[in-house]
Amino acid sequence: MLSIKNLHASIEGTPILRGINLxxxxxxxxxxxxxxxxxxxxxxxxxxxxxxxxxxxxxxxxNGKDLLExxxxxRAREGVFLAFQYPVEIPGVSxxxxxxxxxxxxxxxxxxxxxxxxxxLTLMKEKMKLVExxxxxxxxxxxxxxxxxxxxxxxxxxxxxLEPKLSILDETDSGLDIDALKIVSNGVNQxxxxxxxxxxxxxxxxxxxxxxxxxxxxxYKGRIVKSGxxxxxxxxxxxxxxxxxxxxxxxxxx
Amino acid sequence: xxxxxxQTKIGSLIDFPAKGxxxxxxxxxxxxxxxxxxxxxxxxxxxxxxxxxxxxxLNDVTMAxxxxxxxxxxxxxxxxxxxxDVLVFANGHFQANVSSQIEGIEISLLSNNSDTPIGxxxxxxxxxxxxINQATxxxxxxxxxxxxxxxxxxxxxMNFTKISAGQVIQPRIWIEAGDFAEAxxxxxxxxxxxxxxxxxKVVEIxxxxxxxxxxxxxxxxxxNAIEVSNIETDIQQDSTFSSVVISxxxxxxxxxLSLNLLGSNSEGNMYGLYLxxxxxxxxNHTNVDHxxxxxxxxxxxxxxLADHSRGVFNGKIFVRQDAQKxxxxxxxxxxxxxxxxxxxxxxxxxxWADDVKCSHGCTTGQLDEEALFxxxxxxxxxxQAKGLLLYAFAGEVLxxxxxxxxxxxxxxxxxxxxxxxx
Ligand SMILES: Nc1ncnc2c1ncn2[C@@H]1O[C@H](COP(=O)(O)OP(=O)(O)OP(=O)(O)O)[C@@H](O)[C@H]1O
Ligand SMILES: [Mg+2]
Numbered sequence: 001m002l003s004i005k006n007l008h009a010s011i012e013g014t015p016i017l018r019g020i021n022l023x024x025x026x027x028x029x030x031x032x033x034x035x036x037x038x039x040x041x042x043x044x045x046x047x048x049x050x051x052x053x054x055x056x057x058x059x060x061x062x063n064g065k066d067l068l069e070x071x072x073x074x075r076a077r078e079g080v081f082l083a084f085q086y087p088v089e090i091p092g093v094s095x096x097x098x099x100x101x102x103x104x105x106x107x108x109x110x111x112x113x114x115x116x117x118x119x120x121l122t123l124m125k126e127k128m129k130l131v132e133x134x135x136x137x138x139x140x141x142x143x144x145x146x147x148x149x150x151x152x153x154x155x156x157x158x159x160x161x162l163e164p165k166l167s168i169l170d171e172t173d174s175g176l177d178i179d180a181l182k183i184v185s186n187g188v189n190q191x192x193x194x195x196x197x198x199x200x201x202x203x204x205x206x207x208x209x210x211x212x213x214x215x216x217x218x219x220y221k222g223r224i225v226k227s228g229x230x231x232x233x234x235x236x237x238x239x240x241x242x243x244x245x246x247x248x249x250x251x252x253x254x
Numbered sequence: 255x256x257x258x259x260x261q262t263k264i265g266s267l268i269d270f271p272a273k274g275x276x277x278x279x280x281x282x283x284x285x286x287x288x289x290x291x292x293x294x295x296x297x298x299x300x301x302x303x304x305x306x307x308x309x310x311x312l313n314d315v316t317m318a319x320x321x322x323x324x325x326x327x328x329x330x331x332x333x334x335x336x337x338x339d340v341l342v343f344a345n346g347h348f349q350a351n352v353s354s355q356i357e358g359i360e361i362s363l364l365s366n367n368s369d370t371p372i373g374x375x376x377x378x379x380x381x382x383x384x385x386i387n388q389a390t391x392x393x394x395x396x397x398x399x400x401x402x403x404x405x406x407x408x409x410x411x412m413n414f415t416k417i418s419a420g421q422v423i424q425p426r427i428w429i430e431a432g433d434f435a436e437a438x439x440x441x442x443x444x445x446x447x448x449x450x451x452x453x454x455k456v457v458e459i460x461x462x463x464x465x466x467x468x469x470x471x472x473x474x475x476x477x478n479a480i481e482v483s484n485i486e487t488d489i490q491q492d493s494t495f496s497s498v499v500i501s502x503x504x505x506x507x508x509x510x511l512s513l514n515l516l517g518s519n520s521e522g523n524m525y526g527l528y529l530x531x532x533x534x535x536x537x538n539h540t541n542v543d544h545x546x547x548x549x550x551x552x553x554x555x556x557x558x559l560a561d562h563s564r565g566v567f568n569g570k571i572f573v574r575q576d577a578q579k580x581x582x583x584x585x586x587x588x589x590x591x592x593x594x595x596x597x598x599x600x601x602x603x604x605x606w607a608d609d610v611k612c613s614h615g616c617t618t619g620q621l622d623e624e625a626l627f628x629x630x631x632x633x634x635x636x637x638q639a640k641g642l643l644l645y646a647f648a649g650e651v652l653x654x655x656x657x658x659x660x661x662x663x664x665x666x667x668x669x670x671x672x673x674x675x676x
Binding site: 071090092098106109 | 635
């Protein structure tokens with residue numbers, strides 16, 4: 001589904017991603033872990049199409065298409081979804097209007113008829129249950145004044161509405177209490193199928209008890225420096241990142 | 255100063271013969287002599303070179319005469335859903351024959367009400383254009399809403415303009431509202447001309463106790479209108495006054511809006527939205543004077559500027575020593591869509607009382623890129639996402655229009671503009 005080869009990206013001339021290679025197949029869950037500032041959010045942003053990042057080398061093929069050629073909105077319409085680490089508050093834009101515009105633009109791109117108000121509301125109600133999000137939240141401006149947990153829940157709710165093929169969850173677990181974490185994970189798990197794939201970016205192994213990954217990768221200094229199965233996450237939890245950093249840094253100086 | 259001023263085309267207007275209100279006229283002429291026309295060094299007009307603009311754009315300065323407005327013209331220009339009363343003006347002159355008969359209130363020419371204390375609210379000493387109007391307007395309109403009359407129907411001022419180049423229109427309206435009176439006014443201009451003209455308008459509004467007034471203005475008369483307006487109101491005890499000004503076009507527009515809070519538990523609200531493109535220049539100078547304790551003022555002006563347009567916002571809040579427990583809020587926010595657009599914004603707070611809640615803030619920036627990207631990642635096209643964000647920005651002002659049909663009308667105009675321009 002997704003094939004990233006030798007991806008380099010920089011911001012304002014500073015290289016951040018320095019040769020990422022990653023293969024993801026439909027039905028898989030990949031966890032990306034790594035110390036602060038290693039480039040996890042950058043990778044997520046580059047995949048979603050943020051313009052500030054300049055891709056200087058490498059390629060990203062998504063379902064046979066050259067993803068980097070697409071605008072952010074077309075990537076979304078092709079089925080890429082990014083749950084933001086820091087969802088943006090947008091005063092004055094109603095959550096419901098926003099979602100209806102989004103859903104219908106995505107549908108149009110996929111050659112489907114737009115949903116009328118009734119069908120849209122039905123869909124919304126169904127997906128709201130999935131993440132146990134309160135109707136009251138959605139009658140407010142998008143993310144405005146939402147608590148951290150509410151914002152994260154809203155991200156997963158939007159994901160449920162847009163039915164992406166590839167979901168990238170950037171630290172969706174950070175700041176959630178255990179109940180909220182269970183709800184969010186449960187939502188993600190219900191949306192999982194053999195046809196879609198998920199990338200979870202996280203600092204905490206805790207999340208991976210609920211969203212069980214097929215693979216775990218460690219990102220450090222803009223490269224994937226170690227890959228393994230879910231046991232790797234446990235090992236990282238126990239030992240921290242220093243042993244990996246040391247190994248990489250000593251190699252680099254040689 | 256005065257002889258020089260009179261040599262200018264616009265300054266020569268002061269000698270235009272106008273009948274009635276002798277005392278007020280001569281007071282205004284004196285105020286004109288003292289102030290002179292604003293130049294580059296005049297603080298109040300620092301960013302709005304109105305004298306220069308008028309000298310350049312007006313060839314042959316004369317007062318515009320009225321012309322015939324037909325009922326058809328009135329009906330075909332009513333915005334959708336409007337079911338109130340219409341007061342029609344032709345080049346600033348009231349046209350009783352095509353205006354609504356409104357029961358329960360008095361409407362007549364201001365010139366027929368010669369004991370009206372004109373100039374006592376909008377004082378000619380405060381603004382030279384206000385002085386010119388007071389010295390030289392003819393006709394004018396007098397509206398008196400008696401005590402306890404709550405007008406269910408909105409009053410629409412429909413201003414038709416049809417003139418030759420360089421002519422001057424000087425509307426003048428006096429509105430008085432008795433205790434417990436309530437009314438909503440909408441001001442709209444229909445321009446039938448494609449030459450440059452100058453509108454110099456004065457509206458004075460005198461409220462009673464517990465009166466509640468709304469005053470909405472839509473400025474959309476095309477790119478060749480030069481306009482100065484002075485609108486001022488006295489707000490008495492337990493009363494509210496709310497103004498919303500939507501400015502969508504004009505060559506150079508200067509709005510002076512002043513609220514005088516004169517009685518406790520009074521409230522004054524000023525909202526403004528300016529969407530500017532081309533070389534449009536819009537300057538909003540607002541002034542709120544808190545003279546007594548326990549009054550509140552709220553102010554929000556927002557601007558979206560494209561092309562070479564220029565916006566000026568100057569918000570004075572004056573809280574006098576006696577005005578304890580004042581609440582005064584002011585915000586001015588601007589989005590620049592072009593590198594050539596400019597905004598000058600200046601809050602001016604003068605607070606002499608110590609127990610007050612005052613806040614003010616102004617921002618000028620670009621469209622929020624983070625928000626734009628967020629919307630795009632949900633599959634919303636860039637243009638539409640921009641439109642959503644700009645519309646959300648503007649919507650905060652439109653929300654304050656309490657007349658549903660007018661709000662819908664303005665919303666449509668704003669949406670069309672935001673959609674078209676991006
Ligand atoms: N807009 C920017 N301008 C300059 N540097 C940036 C910018 N955005 C990110 N960086 C830098 O890029 C590096 C990678 O940042 P990134 O946010 O991708 O890390 P991360 O792995 O997601 O970290 P965290 O775990 O804290 O979320 C950091 O050194 C960061 O300072
Ligand atoms: Mg991050």
